[in-house]
Amino acid sequence: MNRAEEILEPGRAAAPGAIARAASTAELEELRRQFLGKGGYAARATEAIKDLEPPERATAGRAVSEFKELVERSLEDRAAALEPESGAGGGGLDLTGGGHGVRRGHLHLVTQIQRELEDIFIGLGYRVAEGPEVEDDWHNFEALNIPPAHPARSMQDTLYVRLGEPEQVVLRTHTSPVQIRTMEANEPPIYVVAPGRTYRNETLDARHSPVFHQIECLAVDRGITLADLFGTIETFVKQLFDDESLRTRFRSDFFPYTEPSAELAVSCIFCHGSGCRVCSQSGWIELGGCGMVDPNVFVAVGYDPEEWQGFAFGFGLERIAMIRYGIDEIRTFFDGDIRFLAQY
Ligand code: DAH
Numbered sequence: 303m304n305r306a307e308e309i310l311e312p313g314r315a316a317a318p319g320a321i322a323r324a325a326s327t328a329e330l331e332e333l334r335r336q337f338l339g340k341g342g343y344a345a346r347a348t349e350a351i352k353d354l355e356p357p358e359r360a361t362a363g364r365a366v367s368e369f370k371e372l373v374e375r376s377l378e379d380r381a382a383a384l385e386p387e388s389g390a391g392g393g394g395l396d397l398t399g400g401g402h403g404v405r406r407g408h409l410h411l412v413t414q415i416q417r418e419l420e421d422i423f424i425g426l427g428y429r430v431a432e433g434p435e436v437e438d439d440w441h442n443f444e445a446l447n448i449p450p451a452h453p454a455r456s457m458q459d460t461l462y463v464r465l466g467e468p469e470q471v472v473l474r475t476h477t478s479p480v481q482i483r484t485m486e487a488n489e490p491p492i493y494v495v496a497p498g499r500t501y502r503n504e505t506l507d508a509r510h511s512p513v514f515h516q517i518e519c520l521a522v523d524r525g526i527t528l529a530d531l532f533g534t535i536e537t538f539v540k541q542l543f544d545d546e547s548l549r550t551r552f553r554s555d556f557f558p559y560t561e562p563s564a565e566l567a568v569s570c571i572f573c574h575g576s577g578c579r580v581c582s583q584s585g586w587i588e589l590g591g592c593g594m595v596d597p598n599v600f601v602a603v604g605y606d607p608e609e610w611q612g613f614a615f616g617f618g619l620e621r622i623a624m625i626r627y628g629i630d631e632i633r634t635f636f637d638g639d640i641r642f643l644a645q646y
Pocket of ligand 1: 616
């Protein structure tokens with residue numbers, strides 16, 4: 303070991319540990335001065351080189367360079383480790399800095415409407431019923447007094463899972479089969495609502511979708527009349543649209559499973575009947591169908607139509623959402639664009 307290396311030796315031994323223990327950037331600057339500054343180890347060793355024999359000078363020069371590199375590297379490492387500490391008190395972790403946050407999702411608009419409706423009907427003493435989305439011919443059609451030749455069965459409307467009578471299997475075209483399943487499994491009186499997905503053989507466009515949602519209502523008891531149907535509908539639409547001045551309109555219609563049947567409309571929630579874009583200037587918005595349960599339906603499920611009466615209605619959930627929020631494209635519910643969904 304030559305004279306220059308002798309000078310470097312204690313510095314080489316001390317530098318990495320001393321630098322790693324430094325607690326601040328100020329301390330690092332102080333250590334840099336000690337090891338590399340004027341009068342420091344590197345400077346004194348360089349000074350000693352000129353007194354060495356020429357063959358030793360190259361070795362000594364390399365030793366000084368290596369020492370400088372060692373100190374620089376140690377200083378850089380320690381500075382990087384101290385970096386995040388600069389903002390706050392200590393420990394290298396700034397607890398006051400806040401996080402990136404977690405984006406919270408929420409229920410889909412249709413699910414929100416569904417739950418709201420469930421709540422309203424539960425408040426009226428109803429219970430929520432469910433049925434399968436893949437349904438047999440009996441429940442979707444036959445028991446609902448829809449004969450085989452009825453247009454609702456034509457290939458245009460129904461999505462078939464298995465063809466052929468009577469074991470035909472379909473994707474339910476409405477929530478009305480849940481009426482049948484509920485009555486088959488329970489004795490009257492019955493007060494249920496059945497929300498859920500329904501399917502039709504439609505091409506997706508602004509107004510049509512092969513999958514959509516409906517809610518069905520069924521009340522069966524002794525002495526039920528049309529007045530009960532009207533009163534129930536009026537109560538729930540006022541709650542749903544949060545508007546006491548809302549009016550309902552019933553116009554004669556036909557459904558095989560109700561007699562008499564009616565089409566249900568409410569006064570437009572935007573113009574209150576004077577006519578606007580949403581209600582196509584009519585002042586009314588159609589919601590769905592309703593009526594008194596047809597005696598043939600009671601017979602199909604084994605109820606005595608002389609003893610029991612009932613009403614039923616059904617309508618689309620997307621339609622409710624579209625009316626309430628002025629949405630004019632049904633496909634926006636299903637294409638999963640978060641920018642649309644996040645608004646509701
Ligand atoms: N199922 C009918 C449809 O999909 C809606 C409907 C009409 C349901 C009359 C009913 C009802 O319960 O009584 O268009």
